[in-house]
Amino acid sequence: MKKKVFVARAIFPETIARLSEYFEVDANSDDRNLTREEFCDRLGRAHGVFLAGERVDAEAIAGAPLLKAVSNMSVGYNNLDLPALRERGIVATNTPDVLNETVADFGWALMMCAARRVAEADRWTRKGAWSGWSYDMFLGGDVHGSTLGIIGMGRIGRAIARRAVGFNMNVLYYNRSRCPVEVEREVNARYVAKDELLKNADHVLLVLPYSPDTHHTIAERELQLMKPTATITNIGRGGIVDDDALLDALIDKRIGAAALDVFENEPRFNPGFLTLDNVVLTPHMAPASEFTRRRMADLAAENLIAALGEGVNAGHPPNIIDV
Ligand code: DGY
Numbered sequence: 001m002k003k004k005v006f007v008a009r010a011i012f013p014e015t016i017a018r019l020s021e022y023f024e025v026d027a028n029s030d031d032r033n034l035t036r037e038e039f040c041d042r043l044g045r046a047h048g049v050f051l052a053g054e055r056v057d058a059e060a061i062a063g064a065p066l067l068k069a070v071s072n073m074s075v076g077y078n079n080l081d082l083p084a085l086r087e088r089g090i091v092a093t094n095t096p097d098v099l100n101e102t103v104a105d106f107g108w109a110l111m112m113c114a115a116r117r118v119a120e121a122d123r124w125t126r127k128g129a130w131s132g133w134s135y136d137m138f139l140g141g142d143v144h145g146s147t148l149g150i151i152g153m154g155r156i157g158r159a160i161a162r163r164a165v166g167f168n169m170n171v172l173y174y175n176r177s178r179c180p181v182e183v184e185r186e187v188n189a190r191y192v193a194k195d196e197l198l199k200n201a202d203h204v205l206l207v208l209p210y211s212p213d214t215h216h217t218i219a220e221r222e223l224q225l226m227k228p229t230a231t232i233t234n235i236g237r238g239g240i241v242d243d244d245a246l247l248d249a250l251i252d253k254r255i256g257a258a259a260l261d262v263f264e265n266e267p268r269f270n271p272g273f274l275t276l277d278n279v280v281l282t283p284h285m286a287p288a289s290e291f292t293r294r295r296m297a298d299l300a301a302e303n304l305i306a307a308l309g310e311g312v313n314a315g316h317p318p319n320i321i322d323v
Helices: 012-020 037-042 056-062 082-087 100-116 118-126 153-167 181-188 196-198 220-225 243-251 271-275 292-306
Strands: 004-007 024-027 048-052 069-070 091-093 146-153 170-174 189-191 202-208 231-234 258-262 280-283
Touching: 004 012, 012 024, 012 056, 012 292, 037 056, 037 231, 048 231, 048 292, 056 082, 069 292, 082 091, 082 181, 082 243, 091 292, 100 153, 100 280, 100 292, 118 292, 146 153, 146 196, 153 181, 181 189, 189 292, 196 220, 220 243, 243 271, 271 280
Parallel strands: 004 024, 004 048, 048 069, 069 091, 146 170, 146 202, 170 189, 202 231, 231 258, 258 280
Antiparallel strands: none
16 A cells, blocks of 8 residues: 655645655645644644645654654755654655755845845836936945855855855855865855954855754844944845844844845744835745756655655665754
8 A cells, every 4th residue: 555645735746746656645736825733634644744844843743643754845954843753763854955056046146136226226116216317326235346254154155155256255154163174265265253254244145054053143233243334145044033133223224235035933024124125025935946946846755755665765865864
């Protein structure tokens, strides 16, 4: 008899077809946001689950006696209670690497959008406010030749740093641990303390995962250190920035602008951001190129198939989360 797999959100038909080769698939094909009860109920009948960030905690695990594998279609996994999964011997997997360049592109797009006021100018132009030239229309900060501060120098941070070479930027980075010298040389970045980075960067880019250790890496104190013209871009995770403190800094113009793809409590976020022109808001879409989404879906499917003992990698999923 085929094992049962629950696919928590709509996904490419090809992914469902691939999973169906091995499993009986219970797919949330109409992509309705399931209630927690519905989610736990369907999880409770599954041997494996394909997730797009849904919370799998001790309570959900306790109600899922058959569960053997949890496949996250994301590199981040702060939605998973890893100790609780480990205790039950449930394999957890994610989709690293395949999204690095696409997320780096998007971080760059957001940073430029914030620095050069692109979204604000677009809104203004659409509403018919453009009546002619003026010397101070949408003056912003340069990106080329400026100082970029990257907080979180993992694979995505490095991809961002590599792009900075073409913009002739001075790149500073801060990370939990310093990168090997060869990496620093390759990406042309200098390791500094977090406070030094914040004081000197014209553009700060956050690429950290969320954990209790990274909670509010940027809060009131850190924002006070930044230049009044600086931009801050968060493509890491909600919760690494204290969004309320950021909102206050933007209102008071203590920093220049922000660009946010991730938020505390997303998909809800502080509505105060909507009242400001110096912030760019996007709905957690950094990996959303067609090519990369497909690669993430393929990898998440492969991980699940292997974790449930099927396919060419049976028993050896390529991306076990092992922390
Ligand atoms: C990831 O893969 O973690 C991205 O942030 C999408 O969730």
